[in-house]
Amino acid sequence: MTKKALFAISSLGLGHATRTLPIIKKYLEKGFKIDIVSFGNALNYLKNDLKENVNFYEFEDYPALERGDGISYYYFLIQDTLKTHSLIKKEQDFIESLQGKNNYDFIFSDGRYGSYSKKTKCYILSHQLSFDIPKFFGFSQKFMDNYNKKVFQKFDMLFIPDYEDKKDNLAGKLSHPDRIGEVNHCYIGILSSFFDAEKKQSDEIDFLVTVSGYLTERKDFFISEIKNNLKKMPGKKVFILGNTKEFKEEKHGEDLQIYSFLSGEKRNEIFLKSKNIVSRAGYTTIMDLIELDKKAILYPTPNQTEQEYLAEYLSKKNIFLVGKDASDIKNLVNFKQTKNIFKTKTKDALEKILKIINL
Template identity: 25%
Template sequence: MNLEKRKKILVAPLNSGLGHATRCIPIIEALDNHGFEPIMASDGAALLLLKKEFPQHKALELPAYQMEYAKAHSLFNVRHLMRLGKMFAKITHEHKMVRDCVQQMGISGIISDSRPGVYYNGVPSVIITHHLNIISGDLPGLATRIQQSFIKKYRECWIPDVQASLNLSGKLGHSDDITIESVRYMGTLSRLHKTGTGKKYDLAVLLTIDGEHCLQLEDKLKELLLSFKGNVIFIRGVIEPEQSITQQGNVTYYNFMKSDELEEVLNNSSLVLARPSYSNIMDLSKLCKKVLFIPIPGNEEQLYLAKKLKKAGLTPYSHQKNFRLADIEKADIYKGLRDINGLAKWKDLFSLFEGK
């Protein structure tokens, strides 16, 4: 197809950890494969990651929210309600930037992953979220109503999960009380693919170093893993201009990995230790991995997902404060994550941008 005639689709993930950006990678690839021109937009580490994955595509910088709402919706604790005005001001500013971008660049469609200001009434706009219900904070009912008010501004809401009872997001992404029209379950999103499994590493650690709790866990793991009997690869999830690799005893540390490297490493690791972020769960389910999860302390969503998976007999979890090396052995008695075969039907989803 003539590149000049390709419709431009703005893809804008929230910069909160790396999960929103990583789950947009298969969307950008699919847009490319279906004759669209993806234009990436975000801020911070999320934007830097997308630039590394897709250096051939245009990338725009959006304003950073720098709000705790971006981290497990903790804004809705009572002590954070005073910050709502500031958050809405940032969303309004972002919305104005998107409007200018649409008008100046001829954008034909918008896919926002959890950025409530990235929409424009003049073009088909989609929001991707697995949050139909908010379970975090002191006021989950208020948080859910605000979340759903954001969602209603979009033409469609795509949930990265399946609608069937065997699903990944549970009550987060499924609701009998939802009043939002045009909710579509798009299937799970993962940038990774299952390949032949070898055993190059006994343990792979995935830990985005973002926040005090993650730094504390990293320090704890660095000490404990020196006594681990086996080869360990530790991916810190710190997106920097250059990749760095260091060795300490039996542990090889990477500051970050691109998708193809990470796919190879995880496929060839016997066990994975990670946070139960929703994007991690989707990735590791696609690879059918044995996993031990350690939720971020105080993150009610991660704890809910970890408990859900443990109850299903798939993966155990440990509390960060009490974690010991012996906890890793728990994963052997669980089934491991399974691919729920929720493949996105891209042609059907993208028909929105074709006016079909």
């Protein structure tokens, strides 16, 4: 009898989709029938990569949480937090209905807190076990951490895509909260869709700019500023904009190429051929950079406290540069990063997951 699994994947950034792909593909290789619940850009990306091999369901995702400026930022934060709580309840009902209809052997969630069922084994993937709360809401830190803990306890296992070592890790306090022992968990190390790519490639691209975050405010301005600064620098440049609705490719002269998005082998090829990478500080992008052993300058999305923390944390370890202004890109050329801190990569993480979800 064919085994079945449901993957529920957050659309708050393409990273949830790209980092879960290696897991999905492993279970497809094992002969599982796979269903996927997702939304927006992430759903489009997964459909493009997996095509007819899986069955897809669309379900609304949570609001972005971190948008607006000044007073409006806090207004939206409260409003969106309440909406998120309501959506999680609806999501849980939807997942239970799918479980009742399809009788999955397991459910795997990446960033979707309501994607579990009491009728089967359920697993969740998350590096953000503790939120980096804005100072204005600092009083709510313990409440939010306790809320997270209670959510994770609804799952049979929490997979943490980071290293267990409290010193040599990628997410710092976000993935190593004090009360982690109260949740059934496993630190698996990094997860990257580049794990099976041929690493030896010639460095034909001098600068790769990748912008795939879910917050679109200031995105066009950010891209324009980066583009204007790169024009002053020699070499070939490639932009990947993370817009998955429609594939577009533009060529501007001999040294500038722009893609709306890339997936599969073409995405692998572009990343592998790039000397220097310019990116937002999304956690999955960070894992990709570690997998490929690439140097990069990270520009955290304004007001996204997780990215601001990660960029600062990793720049202090001299793993990546952090950019304050588009002109900081010039510092990347001669940057000597600290390498070879992390010995285990995605292959090891997949082995851990397959050993635990051994069906």
